[in-house]
Amino acid sequence: MKEIDARGLACPAPVLQTKAALQEENIDHLRVVVDNAASQQNVQRFLESQGFEATLKQAGADYLVVGARTGQPLPQDEPKTAAVAEGDTKKIMVMCASDRMGFGDDVLGRKLMINFLKTLKEMGPDLWRLVFVNNGVKLTIEGSAALPDLKAYENDGLKILVCGTCLDHFGLLEQKRVGETTNMLDIVTAMQLADRVINI
Amino acid sequence: MDFPTDANVLVGLERADDAGVYRITDDVALIQTVDFFTPVVDDPYWFGQIAAANALSDVYAMGGVPRTAMNLVAFPSKTMDMSILRQIIQGGIDKMKEAEVALVGGHSIEDKEIKYGLSVTGIIHPDRVLTKKNLRPGDRLVLTKPLGTGIVNTAIKAGMASDQLSEMVTRLMAALNRDAARIMTGYDISACTDVTGFGFLGHLAEMVSGSGKGVRIEAQRAPVISEALELANMGLIPAGAYKNRDFRNDMIIVAETVPRGLVDIFFDPQTSGGLLIAVARHQADDFAAALVEAGMPRAAIVGDVIDTADEKIWVA
Numbered sequence: 001m002k003e004i005d006a007r008g009l010a011c012p013a014p015v016l017q018t019k020a021a022l023q024e025e026n027i028d029h030l031r032v033v034v035d036n037a038a039s040q041q042n043v044q045r046f047l048e049s050q051g052f053e054a055t056l057k058q059a060g061a062d063y064l065v066v067g068a069r070t071g072q073p074l075p076q077d078e079p080k081t082a083a084v085a086e087g088d089t090k091k092i093m094v095m096c097a098s099d100r101m102g103f104g105d106d107v108l109g110r111k112l113m114i115n116f117l118k119t120l121k122e123m124g125p126d127l128w129r130l131v132f133v134n135n136g137v138k139l140t141i142e143g144s145a146a147l148p149d150l151k152a153y154e155n156d157g158l159k160i161l162v163c164g165t166c167l168d169h170f171g172l173l174e175q176k177r178v179g180e181t182t183n184m185l186d187i188v189t190a191m192q193l194a195d196r197v198i199n200i
Numbered sequence: 201m202d203f204p205t206d207a208n209v210l211v212g213l214e215r216a217d218d219a220g221v222y223r224i225t226d227d228v229a230l231i232q233t234v235d236f237f238t239p240v241v242d243d244p245y246w247f248g249q250i251a252a253a254n255a256l257s258d259v260y261a262m263g264g265v266p267r268t269a270m271n272l273v274a275f276p277s278k279t280m281d282m283s284i285l286r287q288i289i290q291g292g293i294d295k296m297k298e299a300e301v302a303l304v305g306g307h308s309i310e311d312k313e314i315k316y317g318l319s320v321t322g323i324i325h326p327d328r329v330l331t332k333k334n335l336r337p338g339d340r341l342v343l344t345k346p347l348g349t350g351i352v353n354t355a356i357k358a359g360m361a362s363d364q365l366s367e368m369v370t371r372l373m374a375a376l377n378r379d380a381a382r383i384m385t386g387y388d389i390s391a392c393t394d395v396t397g398f399g400f401l402g403h404l405a406e407m408v409s410g411s412g413k414g415v416r417i418e419a420q421r422a423p424v425i426s427e428a429l430e431l432a433n434m435g436l437i438p439a440g441a442y443k444n445r446d447f448r449n450d451m452i453i454v455a456e457t458v459p460r461g462l463v464d465i466f467f468d469p470q471t472s473g474g475l476l477i478a479v480a481r482h483q484a485d486d487f488a489a490a491l492v493e494a495g496m497p498r499a500a501i502v503g504d505v506i507d508t509a510d511e512k513i514w515v516a
Binding site: 010011012015016036037038039041042043044045046047048049091189193 | 441
């Protein structure tokens, strides 16, 4: 039987130590020793979520959890949140203040912008926020050529923020078809949290 | 212990309420409170905001309006870059500006560990003070912020929370209870407190204890951070939640149908949690809707005050 000594550790460390042990090797029986009731119950919850039957015991100052595998982990055991915690993705925020890219020829600029938004997906999971302000909000309304791509991004979970003041200014509040209507505070906060902000 | 007091102390230490209240005239009473703690998030600017929102909350929980504040700072200036302290204080200042509270002073000391918070003074009409007591049978209970911040913070420490979740919870903790307090003034409210270290049921127990009433909570209606449920089931629960549960065990009866993870969340210590408010039954729906309208999308009716001498909380 695998033994894990997590005495002297505060929550959540005993759970993490148990989790690491289960990831390291295939364990069917284990005994975890902690020195407080809270850690004991946390390890119990963790083991149960991983398909173990957990029995609690007390021996002097030690609190024990004895686990025996009875099945596969419950489906909820791999929270969507866990994968993201790997930490090697960057948070890139792309801010579009215009419906066209660059200056010079506006027809070309509009085409480039559509193509830019389509190609943005190459950033992969690093693409974190897509923000539209000023003339840029026109890309999010009914009839915009960018709409199919933007909707696809949104369906994939990308957060798209659209400036409410700008929509209102152009009288387009009702025509917006993608993204969340947002305010300057949200935009500023997003800028602060982002690892990189790209302005178009 | 014999606490010094006088006839103008409307709410003092013996009440163990959210803040002290002292009558100045027949129309004005002072609300005073102080709170500070060690960092709850890694980002110093957000920590400053959260610590300030948390300290201000005690004034809101009494139904009052905060007016002035003083900084309380402990900082290891010999080993840590002073820019960190500046960011903490900037966070506090920005939160005070948002709350329209004047910063009038403060005090700082050298310490091994960072601590920050505020001493806050607010005002209220002496007849409008809201304490934890005075629950009336039939009142409905309303909670303004979703529960589970302690569990999510534990998961953040464990590296098991996504950036999005951690950002959401940071904002939640930094959100002022000001709008909830402002809206309360237009409704028939009997009692109020803010949900912090004792968790939702722990603070509710303080309201029930000595009230001569009971409370029934509808577990599925309580607003919770949905990810916190998964995290609780994985054992990412702060030790304080278990202490809170064991401390109030005698008062609280939980139906077997309530999932264990949800009960864990109900005892989870909250940082800068929402207000827990008892409102007259016929106004409850309007009141909850007004909170949602004012930018508290998860505000919800969570239970009822029952006419029973048994001072118990039934969770079903």
